[in-house]
Amino acid sequence: MYSHPLDYLRELKKWIFKIKIMTHTEAQQKSFTVRWKTVTCPQGERCWCRGIKCEEPVMYQEDGSEENDEYIVARYGEMTKEHAEYFVKLHNENIERNKVV
Ligand SMILES: [Zn+2]
Numbered sequence: 380m381y382s383h384p385l386d387y388l389r390e391l392k393k394w395i396f397k398i399k400i401m402t403h404t405e406a407q408q409k410s411f412t413v414r415w416k417t418v419t420c421p422q423g424e425r426c427w428c429r430g431i432k433c434e435e436p437v438m439y440q441e442d443g444s445e446e447n448d449e450y451i452v453a454r455y456g457e458m459t460k461e462h463a464e465y466f467v468k469l470h471n472e473n474i475e476r477n478k479v480v
Pocket residue numbers: 419420421422423426427428429455456
């Protein structure tokens with residue numbers, strides 16, 4: 380049934396913790412459906428850059444890995460503060476628009 384012992388462990392974990400451990404692809408799909416926020420790098424508010432994360436951490440696990448990683452939309456050091464805030468604003472507005480009321 381399971382091709383690798385880790386697959387079995389992963390299934391067991393899901394059952395024990397009643398949580399969905401997502402693959403990277405599933406985490407990416409989920410990231411489109413939740414609100415985002417900008418985050419600062421270790422240099423803080425004064426830095427030119429910002430990263431983008433989901434407001435509520437979306438966790439995933441790589442195949443064959445025991446570690447949970449947080450899905451990051453954009454890592455810091457890649458985007459200016461202005462662009463990151465612009466993308467987050469557009470995305471969150473889009474989420475609000477598409478919300479079923
Ligand atoms: Zn920075």
